[in-house]
Amino acid sequence: MALAQIKVTATQARLDAMSLPEIGWSAVARADAQTRVAAMGLPVRRDEYWKYTRPDELTSPNVKSAKASVQDNASIFGSLGCLSIVFEDGVFNAEKSDKLEGTDISLELLSEVNDLDIHWALGLYGALETKGQTPVVRPLAALNTAYAREGLLMHVKGTVAKPISLVYIQNSDNDDVMLHHVIKLDKGASATILESGPAGARCNIVMETEIEDGASLNHVRAQGRNHKRRAATHLFARLNQESQFKSFTLTMNGALTRNEAFIEICGDDSVAHIAGASVGDGEFHHDDTVFVMHEALRGESRQVFKKVLRNGATGVFQGKILVKAGAQKTDGYQISQSLLLDDDSQFLAKPELEIYADDVVCSHGSTSGAIDEEAIFYLNSRGIPKLEATNLLTLAFLAEALSEVEDEDIAEVMERLLEDWLTRRL
Amino acid sequence: MLKIRNLKVSLEEEEKQILKGVDLTVEAGKVHAIMGPNGSGKSTLSYVLSGRDGYEVTDGSATLLDKDLLDMEPEERAASGLFLAFQYPVEIPGVGNMTFLRTAVNGQRKARGEEEMSAADFLKEVRAKAKSLKIDADMLKRPVNVGFSGGEKKRNEILQMAMLEPKMCILDETDSGLDVDAMKLVAQGVNALRDEGRAFLVITHYQRLLDHIKPDVVHIMVDGRIVKTGGPELALEVENNGYADILSEVM
Ligand SMILES: Nc1ncnc2c1ncn2[C@@H]1O[C@H](COP(=O)(O)OP(=O)(O)O)[C@@H](O)[C@H]1O
Ligand SMILES: [Mg+2]
Secondary structure (H helix, E strand, O other), rough: OOOOOOHHHHHHHHHHHOOHHHHHOOOHHHHHHHHHHHHHHOOOOHHHHOOOOOOHHHHHHOOOOOOOOOOOOOOOOOOHOOEEOOOOOOOOOOOOOOOEOOOOOEEEHHHHOOOOOOOOOOOOOHHHHHHHHOOOOHHHHHHHHHHHHOEEEEEOOOOOOOOOOEEEOOOOOOOEEEEEEEEOOOOOOEEEEEEEEEOOOOOEEEEEEEEOOOOOEEEEEEOOOOOOOOOEEEEEEEOOOOEEEEEEEEEEEOEEEEEEEEEEOOOOOOEEEEEEEEEEEEEOOOEEEEEEEOOOOEEEEEEEEEEEEOOOOEEEEEEEEEEOOOOOOOOOEEEEEEEOOOOOEEEEEEEEEEEOOOOOOOEEEEEEEOHHHHHHHEEEHOOOOOOHHHHHHHHHHHHHHOOOOOHHHHHHHHHHHHHHHHHOOO | EEEEEEEEEEEEEOOOEEEEEEEEEEEEOEEEEEEOOOOOOHHHHHHHHOOOOOEEEEEEEEEOOOOOOHHHHHHHHHHHHHHEEEEEEEEEEEHHHHHHHHHHHHHHHHHHOOOOHHHHHHHHHHHHHHHOOOOOOHHHEEOOOOOOHHHHHHHHHHHHHHHHHHEEEEEEEEEEEEEEHHHHHHHHHHHHHOOOOOOOOOEEEOOOHHHHOOOEEEEEEEEOOOEEOOOHHHHHHHHHHOOOHHHOOOO
């Protein structure tokens, strides 16, 4: 089907504004990706998948400026003894980063290996993204594959105890940052990867992760809390046999966030949990778009998303569990809930189940509600003031999502960030 | 301690008067009971005193230790020493009972300009008080009232009361839904708190609870008014004859 002219024009305008890095092992993947983008066209409002979120500010050639304060750039996981890899305005900063070495792990930068003729990431770079273009297209991810010049290539060969922490610092008010990470976990390997910080006035971040048999990846991110920034992220994960992937995202502030996840459970007995807690006040549009595809036996997936919205903030959830024929004994769970702290805020949800196997357990639910006034009065009557009572109930509301963070230290960091946000905001 | 004068209260939503001029004085160190048929306004009185939304005070006054109660926020009333054991304790998913208790205790202390209780002291005190109410560690950890049985909820109310050490305790049908053993536990908990500086207002349907918590004064409330006041014998009279006699007497 031919693309609408408006789409062709918009897509061409964006592509014309960029240049393709045409050398090295990734050249073919990039050229293919560019072709994909041209064929799909960048998203427009009329696209079904963008019904609730305006894509214009994510697709336009020009970037709206956004400041990041010292506080917005403050270290989040610094106290956890991580191996930190710092990207400043989208560029690797060696001085602020730890040495990229460790046992059982190889860490390289896309910018540094881009001109090599051959690299282990060759079969993965853009490959999981390509797979994730069906059945629904994700043009911004293909755009990223074509043009991203920086990112982490991480190959995990054993058990890596120290979390690998990607720290995004934003100095410039106008940068359009693109990062493309590729993560591969060998059989039985395990690692934790963290992401935090504002990245750029606008950012487009893709993470492709291949998780081999028996391997396990934990992913926790705290997205940039500068108010005006715009972000599109894509998480692609392929799970092989008896593997595990757990991802949690905390979003506080940001004018526009679209977090997509495409999870493919292709090995038997695997577990994928995708969760998020977001809190927004005022100019805040937050969209979680999650697609979990079960193709194997006895897969377990959970999607747990909670949003606290206030002062005209908007929350969006589009979540799908697709159980393919033959993926028997699938256990799929999906919940999306919003707590609306006033009448001006809204939550738009599209939960979907599509099941082609007969022996599965799948459930989904979506709710939107105000704070429980009975509970507030009960707390008040015990001497807890309104504000504190509201904070307690808000944290309680987010608890199910937060409990998806397994590591206690990391969970505590998340909880403290939320508490801080609440006391500053409410 | 508690002085209520000609208190008239209507519902905010609809033009319906519930309390039609309540007069009541509770002195320090005393236990007063309020009995009355369903719908006579007993819970409304307790809610209005503790500051719940949805009611409009059209006339009268209520003071606690000479401070105007009706002018304060609910949390200020609590910090000033008022406590209501709810007829229907509220479930709060996601908020641990311990966190709740500690936030309440320290919230009140902070409001009174007192020092916060240390985590260690708090833990010690909670454990001791919970034990005497047969509240186990698991119940302390669980979210407030969630999945608690009726009896557990009521014991949890008494635990809160014991931790907060209020001056004026209002118990709204704390005996309803309790078996005899649970009721004895609750009564013991209340009796342990009785002292010179504290007063109780025990709202109940039945004489039963008053066998265990001996009242000094008994009031009968009918249709938004206290229609009769007497000693403990009044409760027995109600138990034996119901409200019919009293009703015909006052009409
Ligand atoms: N929020 C409310 N909305 C409507 N009616 C109410 C409300 N609260 C109390 N009432 C009415 O007020 C009267 C007194 O109720 P209540 O105080 O609960 O009585 P009691 O505790 O003595 O049984 C009843 O007729 C009840 O239906
Ligand atoms: Mg009642």
